[in-house]
Amino acid sequence: MKLSIITVCYNSASTIRDTIESVFSQDYCDIEYIVVDGGSKDGTQAIVESYGERISRFISEPDKGLYDAMNKGVALATGDVIGILNSDDFYEDSTSVSSVVKAFERHSESDVVFGDVVFVNAPDLQKVTRFYRGNRFAPWKLRFGWMPPHPATFIRKSAYTDVGLYSLKYRISADYEFFVRLFMVQRLKYSYLDKVLVRMRSGGASTAGLKSSLKLNMEIVEACRANGVYTNLPLLLLKLPFKLYELRKRPKN
Numbered sequence: 001m002k003l004s005i006i007t008v009c010y011n012s013a014s015t016i017r018d019t020i021e022s023v024f025s026q027d028y029c030d031i032e033y034i035v036v037d038g039g040s041k042d043g044t045q046a047i048v049e050s051y052g053e054r055i056s057r058f059i060s061e062p063d064k065g066l067y068d069a070m071n072k073g074v075a076l077a078t079g080d081v082i083g084i085l086n087s088d089d090f091y092e093d094s095t096s097v098s099s100v101v102k103a104f105e106r107h108s109e110s111d112v113v114f115g116d117v118v119f120v121n122a123p124d125l126q127k128v129t130r131f132y133r134g135n136r137f138a139p140w141k142l143r144f145g146w147m148p149p150h151p152a153t154f155i156r157k158s159a160y161t162d163v164g165l166y167s168l169k170y171r172i173s174a175d176y177e178f179f180v181r182l183f184m185v186q187r188l189k190y191s192y193l194d195k196v197l198v199r200m201r202s203g204g205a206s207t208a209g210l211k212s213s214l215k216l217n218m219e220i221v222e223a224c225r226a227n228g229v230y231t232n233l234p235l236l237l238l239k240l241p242f243k244l245y246e247l248r249k250r251p252k253n
Contacts, residue, residue, distance in 0.1 A: 001104060020048070089201065
């Protein structure tokens, strides 16, 4: 099984080396690594180019945002399965990808495999501040604001053919809208992998504060309704106690 891993970046010089090194540290050999840069001005391009041909494809050009860059990466991917690893995230250990491959082999009917992520803050990247488990996900929970952790989600290339790409209509929640189409419209099959796959730095667009959170939830309501799934802001607020629990929960060592 060939895996395509896509990293999208823009002015990520301070973090992208960790991301790239975590991909190259994987013990699975058949990996196509694609980096899509939005025209960085801070030295990101030089860092990526320093890896030479170890990076399968590298493009750097202006884009229409994060999800446009993801779509470019998906279009370039030739693997059987695609994973997206953001430029401030990195794989938890060297077995992340091989564990995903084994999960697909065990569950050959699955179009999607996802695991868990942990959140960290600089300067201590070893200290977990939040544990985001994927085991509580079920498609019906999308109307309550639950989705699998996107960086720990791997999707067959054929599923993108069935579902389409990420919508550029949504600035923060295009991945959420994509999951609505994936699981509630197309009803594709998935498997959960009980393993932390990715370590994420806090502070992304979806976790950048109250204003960003409100924007995210308003987009989720719009994304659900656009696909015939009813929800509203009060329903989405029901997940808050569970989010607070994630701040206390820690993965087992």
